[in-house]
Amino acid sequence: MTTLAPDQVSRLEEKIDALTDQVSLLQMEAVESQRRRQQWDELRDDLAPVAEGLMARATDEFAALEIDTDAITHTLRTLLSNIEIIERLVTRLDTIEQLLSATGEIAPSAVEKLIEGLGQFQERGYLDFARGGVEVADRIVTSFDYEDIHALGDNVVLILNTVKEMTQPEVMHMLRRTATAARADAPKELGIFGMMREMRDPAVKRGMGRLVGLLHSLGETNENTTTTTNPLETKGE
Structure with a gap:
């Protein structure tokens, strides 16, 4: 009987171990392949009826479709x-x-x-x-209601002319001076002689003249002017 050297025995054992590992790996791969094949078979069995139904439906649709x-x-x-x-x-x-x-x-x-x-x-x-x-x-x-607006339309030219006259420089200056005088302190009381002295003031004379002219204008009558409804009169007044 031939006796092997210790180093030969060791190399032989290593080869046997490597072969065993390869066999185990092949066995695991075989098991995994079998599992996957089983899964595909199950999926195919599940999808087969669905695919058959779809094919049948598509066949019917194409059969009913007339291509011109x-x-x-x-x-x-x-x-x-x-x-x-x-x-x-x-x-x-x-x-x-x-x-x-x-x-x-x-x-x-x-x-x-x-x-x-x-x-x-x-x-x-x-x-x-x-x-x-x-x-x-x-x-x-x-x-304002419709009647007020209608009356305002009838007198709009007169109103605009009046506004035009009121915006003249001399009229605006007079109104400003009047407002300033109205806001001033209360004037001192004047007697008869004091009033006579004030009457000699040229400014007072001009003011009296304008006042007389204003009163004269207010007293005049215009035969061509007709009485109309006041357009600025509000409802309910």
């Missing part, structure tokens, strides 16, 4: 004959897309400028003034 080859041919010919028009439409769509893109970039800055402008209007009081104007207009609308 003449219509398809006519459509293809129409598309080919109008290919230039389609190309121009696509080019225009690209241009519109570019325009919308540029507009989208400009819009935020425009909105920011608008908000900034509204903020400046608010700081300067324009919005408050406009709000007050709306309130005044609302009061006018609720205080």
Whole structure:
């Protein structure tokens, strides 16, 4: 009987161990392959009825669908004959897309400028003034009826002429001086001789002359003027 050297025995044992490991690995791979094959078989069994139903449904639909080859041919010919028009439409769509893109970039800055402008209007009081104007207009609308507006329209020329005369510089200066005098301290009491002395003042003489002229104008009658309803008379008065 042949006796092996110790080193040969050791190498043989290593080879046997390596072979055992390879056999174990092959066995594990075989088990894994069998498991996967079983899963695929189960999935195929589950999907087979669904696939058969879909195929049957598709077969029925295609069978019911009547394909008109003449219509398809006519459509293809129409598309080919109008290919230039389609190309121009696509080019225009690209241009519109570019325009919308540029507009989208400009819009935020425009909105920011608008908000900034509204903020400046608010700081300067324009919005408050406009709000007050709306309130005044609302009061006018609720205080006058159709008859009042109609009477106002009949006399609008006379009203505008009166406003024009009232805004003359000399009239405005006179009104300002009158308001200043009315806000002044209470005048001292004058006796008869004091009034006679004041009558010699040229300014008093001019004022008396204007007062007399005003009284004369108030006393005049205009035969061409007819009495109309006061357009400034509010409802309920």
